[in-house]
Amino acid sequence: MNDRHACPQRHDDREEIARLLPAPADWDLPRAQHLRHKDLLMRHIDRDQAETATPETTTAPARRARPLLRPALVASAAALALAAAGTTGAVLSGNGGHDDAAAQHAATDMRPAAALLHRISNAAANHGTLTVRDDQFAYTREKVRGADLTSGKAVVSPLEDYESWVSQKPGPLHTLGLVRADGETMPINAELGDTKGTPAGLGRPTYHWLASLPTDPDKLLAYLYAKTPAAEGRERDQAVFEQIGSLLGGLTPPRTAAALYQAAAKIPGVDRSSRVRDAIGRPGLGIVRDDTRYGVRTEWVFDAKDYSFLGSRSYLTKDASYGKAGTLLSSTAELAHAVVDKAGVRPAAEDRTGTA
Structure with a gap:
């Protein structure tokens, strides 16, 4: 989407769309919010502090759980932000070739992807379209792995179970739902x-909000180009x-899922791959994109028969200070999705749905 070369009508359309649609949630931590390994790190810190608390501190309020939405489909952006913070003092412009996007979009339909x-x-x-009430919760069960970069080297966690229950209320909310990971169940807080809470939006995509896109x-x-949060040093196309x-x-x-896939087809640099697997080793068809600035590839994995979304993976494509090329940064496998009436309660097996 080229602001300099786009016609006035396209620019006006973009502003009108952004004005009419609900604004995306404004997170204090930008895209790192989605990165599971950072949340786990903070929880371990909280746990260590709680275990070493002195009697004088035991009257303090109970620790506040970090927000944790879905695992790291966007892991490369956040993981590398952590590494870059300790290894470089300079950042590149976040424009990411976005000025050339309009010219490149015209050629994307010729790509296999x-x-x-x-x-x-x-x-x-x-x-099928679901009926989802505002008082219900979107349930997700996944298998995940993630790299912890806090030591300066990528340390990949074992495969772990991850469940979440995200409120479908339009908000703004201070308690967004529940998460169960590492055998621990905690609230998802803003x-x-x-202080105003988190409304439905890009950071908390409820079913009804997604239907409004x-x-x-x-x-x-x-x-998406207008509303995706910017991050220093990130390619704009990769961020979207x-x-x-x-x-x-x-x-x-x-209809929203269908439009998202068609929109992804128009992003420059998107390619396909037949050599992809999700976190539990299921092979599939891959939609991939390389972040050439950071040397990271992000992969989406789809079932070869019914094209359902199986999971994602991201890894280094070139050597970095914290790992060699090929080092895994994140991996997920989608196992179940459903709508439930109460947070913390698993759906019956017959109520579980497939992925979009």
């Missing part, structure tokens, strides 16, 4: 300092690709 994404889009459009791929892509990735796999209205 576009053909695959259109097939995935068609499959998603045929899923960020510290977020444009279903025209060009308008949806314009909205990963933003779409953070919306995949959950409970998504069929």
